[in-house]
Amino acid sequence: MRFTPHTEEDRREMLRQIGASSVEELFSDLPQSVRLDRSLKLPEGLSESEVARLLSDLAARDLDMGQYVSFLGAGAYDRYIPSAVGELLRRSEFYTAYTPYQPEISQGTLQAIFEFQSLIAALTGLDIAQASLYDGATAVAEAAMLAWGQTGRERIVVARSVDPQYRAVLRTYAHGRGLEVLELPLRDGRAGAEDIAGAAEGAACVIVQHPNFFGLLEDVDSLVKATHEKGALYIAVADPISLAVLRPPGAYGADVAVGEGQGLGIAASFGGPYLGFMAVRQEYLRRLPGRIVGETADKDGKRGYVLTFQTREQHIRREKATSNICTNQGLMALAATIYTTLLGPDGLRQAAALSVEGAHRLGDGIGKVQGAELAFSGPYAAEVALRSRASVGDVQGAMLKAGMLGPLDLERFYPELPGHMLLSVTEKRTSEEIGKLLDVLQGVEA
Amino acid sequence: MKTIFEEHEAGRGTAYLPSRKVDLGAYLPAGEIREELPLPELSEVQAVRHFTGLSRRNYGVDNGFYPLGSCTMKYNPKINEDTARLAGFAQVHPYQPEATVQGALQLMWELQRDLGEITGMDAVSLQPAAGAHGELTGILIVRGYHESRGDAKRTQVIVPDSAHGTNPATAAMAGFEVVHVPSDERGGVDVEALRQLASEKTAALMLTNPNTLGVFDERIAEIAEIIHAAGGLLYYDGANLNAVLGHSRPGDMGFDIVHLNLHKTFSTPHGGGGPGAGPVGVKAHLKDFLPMPIVTMENGQFHLSYAAPHSIGQMRSFYGNFGVLVRAYTYIRALGGAGLREVADDAVLNANYVLSLIKDHFELPFDRIPKHEFVVAPPEDLVRQKGVKTLDIAKRLLDYDFHPPTVYFPLIVHEAMMIEPTETETKETLKAFADTLCQIVDEGRENPDYVKTAPHNTVVGRLDEARAVKQPRLLERLGG
Numbered sequence: 001m002r003f004t005p006h007t008e009e010d011r012r013e014m015l016r017q018i019g020a021s022s023v024e025e026l027f028s029d030l031p032q033s034v035r036l037d038r039s040l041k042l043p044e045g046l047s048e049s050e051v052a053r054l055l056s057d058l059a060a061r062d063l064d065m066g067q068y069v070s071f072l073g074a075g076a077y078d079r080y081i082p083s084a085v086g087e088l089l090r091r092s093e094f095y096t097a098y099t100p101y102q103p104e105i106s107q108g109t110l111q112a113i114f115e116f117q118s119l120i121a122a123l124t125g126l127d128i129a130q131a132s133l134y135d136g137a138t139a140v141a142e143a144a145m146l147a148w149g150q151t152g153r154e155r156i157v158v159a160r161s162v163d164p165q166y167r168a169v170l171r172t173y174a175h176g177r178g179l180e181v182l183e184l185p186l187r188d189g190r191a192g193a194e195d196i197a198g199a200a201e202g203a204a205c206v207i208v209q210h211p212n213f214f215g216l217l218e219d220v221d222s223l224v225k226a227t228h229e230k231g232a233l234y235i236a237v238a239d240p241i242s243l244a245v246l247r248p249p250g251a252y253g254a255d256v257a258v259g260e261g262q263g264l265g266i267a268a269s270f271g272g273p274y275l276g277f278m279a280v281r282q283e284y285l286r287r288l289p290g291r292i293v294g295e296t297a298d299k300d301g302k303r304g305y306v307l308t309f310q311t312r313e314q315h316i317r318r319e320k321a322t323s324n325i326c327t328n329q330g331l332m333a334l335a336a337t338i339y340t341t342l343l344g345p346d347g348l349r350q351a352a353a354l355s356v357e358g359a360h361r362l363g364d365g366i367g368k369v370q371g372a373e374l375a376f377s378g379p380y381a382a383e384v385a386l387r388s389r390a391s392v393g394d395v396q397g398a399m400l401k402a403g404m405l406g407p408l409d410l411e412r413f414y415p416e417l418p419g420h421m422l423l424s425v426t427e428k429r430t431s432e433e434i435g436k437l438l439d440v441l442q443g444v445e446a
Numbered sequence: 447m448k449t450i451f452e453e454h455e456a457g458r459g460t461a462y463l464p465s466r467k468v469d470l471g472a473y474l475p476a477g478e479i480r481e482e483l484p485l486p487e488l489s490e491v492q493a494v495r496h497f498t499g500l501s502r503r504n505y506g507v508d509n510g511f512y513p514l515g516s517c518t519m520k521y522n523p524k525i526n527e528d529t530a531r532l533a534g535f536a537q538v539h540p541y542q543p544e545a546t547v548q549g550a551l552q553l554m555w556e557l558q559r560d561l562g563e564i565t566g567m568d569a570v571s572l573q574p575a576a577g578a579h580g581e582l583t584g585i586l587i588v589r590g591y592h593e594s595r596g597d598a599k600r601t602q603v604i605v606p607d608s609a610h611g612t613n614p615a616t617a618a619m620a621g622f623e624v625v626h627v628p629s630d631e632r633g634g635v636d637v638e639a640l641r642q643l644a645s646e647k648t649a650a651l652m653l654t655n656p657n658t659l660g661v662f663d664e665r666i667a668e669i670a671e672i673i674h675a676a677g678g679l680l681y682y683d684g685a686n687l688n689a690v691l692g693h694s695r696p697g698d699m700g701f702d703i704v705h706l707n708l709h710k711t712f713s714t715p716h717g718g719g720g721p722g723a724g725p726v727g728v729k730a731h732l733k734d735f736l737p738m739p740i741v742t743m744e745n746g747q748f749h750l751s752y753a754a755p756h757s758i759g760q761m762r763s764f765y766g767n768f769g770v771l772v773r774a775y776t777y778i779r780a781l782g783g784a785g786l787r788e789v790a791d792d793a794v795l796n797a798n799y800v801l802s803l804i805k806d807h808f809e810l811p812f813d814r815i816p817k818h819e820f821v822v823a824p825p826e827d828l829v830r831q832k833g834v835k836t837l838d839i840a841k842r843l844l845d846y847d848f849h850p851p852t853v854y855f856p857l858i859v860h861e862a863m864m865i866e867p868t869e870t871e872t873k874e875t876l877k878a879f880a881d882t883l884c885q886i887v888d889e890g891r892e893n894p895d896y897v898k899t900a901p902h903n904t905v906v907g908r909l910d911e912a913r914a915v916k917q918p919r920l921l922e923r924l925g926g
């Protein structure tokens with residue numbers, strides 16, 4: 001296939017206009033020593049029908065969550081996405097546009113980001129939100145950098161109950177800035193406020209996920225209190241769907257809320273593209289990374305939106321910028337905006353509530369399975385961590401045989417949790433599916 | 447247009463989920479349950495019209511010519527949109543067992559291999575989410591490499607004064623001091639100045655080639671030698687790779703590390719500000735520093751390998767912006783090696799063609815054969831005597847339904863306009879754009895105020911950016 005429209009005649013005329021005898025001549029300033037003197041070793045180009053076939057054959061080698069019932073979660077969810085989301089995302093005025101550098105012809109993107117910021121602020125209960133970050137993990141890392149910039153302190157404290165991938169990315173970023181990362185140990189699957197006093201001495205922030213990686217509710221009030229006593233910022237990691245039913249970070253005293261927005265109408269897509277979000281208290285506005293959209297007016301007083309507070313950003317501040325982020329996850333923020341608008345407060349609450357209900361149906365059932373038990377005590381939301389006599393591999397195998405995907409092997413990330421696994425429930429899982437999963441668990445354990 | 451908050455009316459919402467009543471109090475402690483949830487409610491029709499309305503207030507490549515320099519706004523093939531949405535790609539969970547995702551892993555493995563061939567690099571990570579994220583990955587690799595050799599004194603990263611802002615910002619994020627090297631009178635790196643700056647403190651030089659002026663740095667071999675002789679590494683910002691696809695590879699130019707912008711060179715849509723993808727390639731001696739995981743193949747089976755002893759760690763969740771990778775893979779398979787080389791041919795031909803049509807009407811800071819893009823400035827008399835600036839010309843272009851070029855970048859050119867036509871445009875479009883630019887210069891001379899108050903035909907006029915900062919309104923809440 002080619003998407004270059006020129007005929008040979010076009011090329012000749014253009015070269016004549018340029019005053020060059022050949023296209024090669026336009027490359028004459030490339031020194032011989034750096035030229036590629038052979039063709040690229042790539043498969044031959046294909047027609048569209050051939051490419052379509054090639055790709056659908058490849059895709060057919062994967063099992064997908066349409067054919068298989070997924071109990072996998074842990075940061076990426078199989079949620080119901082209304083048809084209108086996909087339809088609207090294919091409006092190519094949106095997806096073929098660049099970052100809105102020319103506001104007069106980008107009001108669509110700009111207003112959508114403004115609405116996204118508004119929705120994220122409403123969900124998190126905080127004062128301002130920015131336009132998006134790469135994903136939940138980098139949002140956590142960027143939040144830590146914000147706290148470092150704000151406090152000048154070089155220690156970052158993170159609860160071990162935070163998504164292990166987020167912690168891994170945090171360590172990568174922290175190493176760049178030369179910051180120390182300290183983990184709060186697991187106490188029955190949670191962070192303990194009693195551990196903060198020691199760890200958070202001289203710390204820039206304490207990072208806690210709630211509900212945490214295992215789906216457990218953290219004791220946020222005492223964690224926030226202990227954090228603030230040390231003069232550190234409290235960074236809440238939150239799942240946006242859970243925020244429809246749980247007290248939001250702004251209400252329990254968090255300074256920054258970050259998270260993964262994939263659950264808001266974005267396909268699981270083997271791990272990306274997803275959506276990082278960040279909301280903060282007003283006083284941290286000028287420390288936010290990335291784009292921010294604000295409302296203003298033209299000379300006739302007509303309302304319009306622009307990228308604003310840009311003196312934080314790399315194109316202006318260069319090495320002093322709050323972050324190097326440029327291209328972010330604009331279209332994914334649009335997906336989240338459309339999804340949240342369609343579902344509305346009732347729909348979002350229902351997605352969260354059905355997930356919690358399903359998880360408890362599963363959790364209660366596991367309590368009755370011989371050989372399996374819940375890994376931790378205390379309240380949980382929509383993930384179920386369990387420990388079992390049967391190996392994780394056996395459970396995975398049995399589920400796959402029964403047409404189901406899951407669970408996640410927790411030992412992979414937590415060597416201290418051998419034989420532990422994580423199952424997740426979304427609003428898509430029916431009681432029949434949960435019942436069938438319990439039967440499968442009963443079967444492997446027997 | 448109204449916002450979704452202004453369109454809100456309680457009770458209008460559509461039910462997408464089973465309406466079964468759930469007693470949350472049975473599962474969650476009462477004090478943890480949220481009472482208010484101040485989100486707007488719209489009917490589906492309202493919502494669809496709202497977002498369709500917003501889309502009509504937007505301008506994408508599908509609407510018209512988009513010569514936004516440095517951004518490579520080429521056509522985004524529609525087949526890519528279909529392949530990325532195949533259930534076997536879009537409906538796959540990242541924690542599925544490897545045996546159930548062999549198609550996705552094969553695609554990634556082949557893409558790693560093909561991007562390695564295209565760039566002349568030995569190993570590739572697909573993890574970075576965008577160009578700047580690739581830069582951070584690359585500069586953390588630089589850091590890891592020097593650390594692994596116990597070479598702690600390399601604290602500086604050299605960046606040309608023509609560099610994109612993400613370069614210095616990245617170097618700072620990776621903990622380096624930024625040192626600027628000036629450009630010479632031909633628009634390339636000032637090699638003598640570089641010689642002075644390169645030292646045992648040099649960790650790396652970050653370079654874009656062709657650079658942000660659209661010119662190929664002919665002295666690249668010498669530059670590479672200076673940096674390598676000083677013990678530093680050479681980093682390639684791949685934003686401009688479109689110009690040299692199949693002609694010259696960063697690996698052959700002497701670069702050790704490269705990032706690509708799949709959302710530029712490899713036709714994946716920019717999405718109004720992402721998602722992109724910024725894969726990073728390295729030479730063999732840096733392979734072990736790549737972020738984890740990498741896709742490997744053994745006996746025809748594909749695996750996610752976490753076995754890299756010196757890895758800088760993980761740069762983000764999971765494996766990359768996979769949906770974007772599918773689009774880029776589709777594009778590479780459609781074009782093949784010859785097609786990719788033709789892309790560079792026509793991208794360069796188109797830039798030279800537009801330049802030839804406008805060069806008598808504009809200032810040319812560097813009179814060289816440009817590659818895929820070039821930088822000009824409005825004629826002196828227009829700026830000085832009539833007060834018509836680059837910004838005014840850009841705004842006037844909106845009235846003619848063209849997206850303006852990149853403006854005021856690179857910083858080293860006063861009143862810069864950076865024009866990148868890309869390869870997918872017809873001769874007629876290019877000619878119409880060039881004619882319009884020249885016409886605007888004439889308009890500016892005859893009726894400067896009209897140009898200075900442009901645009902006149904857009905849904906809003908020039909917006910007051912100062913007011914957005916002075917009276918910030920960064921969100922809306924239900925009820926105003």
Ligand SMILES: Cc1ncc(COP(=O)(O)O)c(C=O)c1O
Pocket residue numbers: 325326327516517576577578579610612613654658683685686707722724
């Ligand atoms: C030269 C150059 N380098 C780096 C970048 C950053 O890439 P991204 O926006 O994908 O992070 C860009 C694009 O904005 C660029 O033009």
